[in-house]
Amino acid sequence: xxxxxxxxxxxxxxxxxxxxxxxxxxxxxxxxxxxxxxxxxxxxxxxxxxxxxxxxxxxxxxxxxxxxxxxxxxxxxxxxxxxxxxxxxxxxxxxxxxxxxxxxxxxxxxxxxxxxxxxxxxxxxxxxxxxxxxxxxxxxxxxxxxxxxxxxxxxxxxxxxxxxxxxxxxxxxxxxxxxxxxxxxxxxxxxxxxxxxxxxxxxxxxxxxxxxxxxxxxxxxxxxxxxxxxxxxxxxxxxxxxxxxxxxxxxxxxxxxxxxxxxxxxxxxxxxxxxxxxxxxxxxxxxxxxxxxxxxxxxxxxxxxxxxxxxxxxxxxxxxxxxxxxxxxxxxxxxxxxxxxxxxxxxxxxxxxxxxxxxxxxxxxxxxxxxxxxxxxxxxxxxxxxxxxxxxxxxxxxxxxxxxxxxxxxxxxxxxxxxxxxxxxxxxxxxxxxxxxxxxxxxxxxxxxxxxxxxxxxxxxxxxxxxxxxxxxxxxxxxxxxxxxxxxxxxxxxxxxxxxxxxxxxxxxxxxxxxxxxxxxxxxxxxxxxxxxxxxxxxxxxxxxxxxxxxxxxxxxxxxxxxxxxxxxxxxxxxx
Ligand SMILES: [Zn+2]
Numbered sequence: 001x002x003x004x005x006x007x008x009x010x011x012x013x014x015x016x017x018x019x020x021x022x023x024x025x026x027x028x029x030x031x032x033x034x035x036x037x038x039x040x041x042x043x044x045x046x047x048x049x050x051x052x053x054x055x056x057x058x059x060x061x062x063x064x065x066x067x068x069x070x071x072x073x074x075x076x077x078x079x080x081x082x083x084x085x086x087x088x089x090x091x092x093x094x095x096x097x098x099x100x101x102x103x104x105x106x107x108x109x110x111x112x113x114x115x116x117x118x119x120x121x122x123x124x125x126x127x128x129x130x131x132x133x134x135x136x137x138x139x140x141x142x143x144x145x146x147x148x149x150x151x152x153x154x155x156x157x158x159x160x161x162x163x164x165x166x167x168x169x170x171x172x173x174x175x176x177x178x179x180x181x182x183x184x185x186x187x188x189x190x191x192x193x194x195x196x197x198x199x200x201x202x203x204x205x206x207x208x209x210x211x212x213x214x215x216x217x218x219x220x221x222x223x224x225x226x227x228x229x230x231x232x233x234x235x236x237x238x239x240x241x242x243x244x245x246x247x248x249x250x251x252x253x254x255x256x257x258x259x260x261x262x263x264x265x266x267x268x269x270x271x272x273x274x275x276x277x278x279x280x281x282x283x284x285x286x287x288x289x290x291x292x293x294x295x296x297x298x299x300x301x302x303x304x305x306x307x308x309x310x311x312x313x314x315x316x317x318x319x320x321x322x323x324x325x326x327x328x329x330x331x332x333x334x335x336x337x338x339x340x341x342x343x344x345x346x347x348x349x350x351x352x353x354x355x356x357x358x359x360x361x362x363x364x365x366x367x368x369x370x371x372x373x374x375x376x377x378x379x380x381x382x383x384x385x386x387x388x389x390x391x392x393x394x395x396x397x398x399x400x401x402x403x404x405x406x407x408x409x410x411x412x413x414x415x416x417x418x419x420x421x422x423x424x425x426x427x428x429x430x431x432x433x434x435x436x437x438x439x440x441x442x443x444x445x446x447x448x449x450x451x452x453x454x455x456x457x458x459x460x461x462x463x464x465x466x467x468x469x470x471x472x473x474x475x476x477x478x479x480x481x482x483x484x485x486x487x488x489x490x491x492x493x494x495x496x497x498x499x500x501x502x503x504x505x506x507x508x509x510x511x512x513x514x515x516x517x518x519x520x521x522x523x524x525x526x527x528x529x530x531x532x533x534x535x536x537x538x539x540x541x542x543x544x545x546x547x548x549x550x551x552x553x554x555x556x557x558x559x560x561x562x563x564x565x566x567x568x569x570x571x572x573x574x575x576x
Contacts, residue, residue, distance in 0.1 A: 087111035176233035199227035299513030317453035322426035353399035404440035433529035458516035468499030493559040
């Protein structure tokens, strides 16, 4: 039999509808039917499953629905206005009723009271509560008219189109972009790494992160609307971003043109906050001018500088630097590359970075092509590493290993006879191998000390200003039992803390120093690390290999009066 309409197709499927169900559910349903089986009742039950009757019922329902659509409202109801006088779209992206994007697929409410609801979502809880909310806010809303999803979409497309020329013509848009640039200029002049802007509870706050510390830069919060405008303007300036700004979505974007001098790009992250707030984090990527080519200025100790030189002398293997964001890993890598160029003038050195942070003369720097989702970036990154491997390198620097694909490629390059330098997010040097195992590298690849050459970790610690630092008198100025703990570790040292600040510093601090640790692994430590015995490995490194960890060097920095012990307690770990 040929199908005449959708209803018949639908009805014909009915008798066999149970066939696809799992046997267990089918048995349960048949059991239920048997329990209800009484004379007469089962016959009626069966009758409703009869294809012809179901078809008739369905047709009647559809006919009723179609009639209701054509005639909005029942005769007694107040008539909603005609479409041309429906007024402002309250559920628009910037409308009075702040409506999340998902809901905007299902419902459109106008100022005139006209309410369009997608037929397929008529019973949705969020649709019903949106109408209730609009009424609670004092809007007069007519009974909904049910329409296709396409009709709802068209309403929003039209509203977006209508909003566009207004925005372009208004001077405010240009003014807001200028304001974003002003903030960025201020930030770059202050040597800021990140700008944080949070719109929350009706107000906007702005912070700069400098030398790792976050400080507010406005004395009084701005109104929320101003913060939202800045977010919108920053998004509009991006050259890599999603098609449209969505206040309630997590969005990433990137600005790389028209920026103040010295900034090569801005990485933007937008987050929804609470019910109608927004957070914008702007990471400033500078065209860094290298301040030198040695490791002393960075704060490495002489024996560490020798160890780094030894690591550079290996023609094969991996050297990995770990630390959190902002711990100076890329600066250390840059110095390593500069030293390599000097020490091995004939070598072909390639770097893969996202993006290249420093210009390093004598090195071919491959950028990672623009990508704005994590997946796209991971793919682009792996492609760039693979390209570098095919380009006959002697040594390679891979900016960061984040995914299994990039880690695999890094190890494969080392196994095929290259020297590879990279970074990874891990807390300390001993955690690098466990981190690689987490990422998905096979343990046997991590067991060869001829491949795993160096594992290092570092932090950047603010140096106290020598002009205004304060000498700690008999432990009274330090919080808690810190004085007692210091006495135990550094019985004879003169301890200094940050001073009140003077014309030579900022709030008692001036510049930063590296605090690092370097593990040169042997067979045994790699065996322990790849078999899940991290604590045993740590003990073995400190006791048998006489390893010096970050705390060892932190105490040396305190004893030299260079850093504040409170800062060490906070950033390196509890001094014990
Ligand atoms: Zn000072």
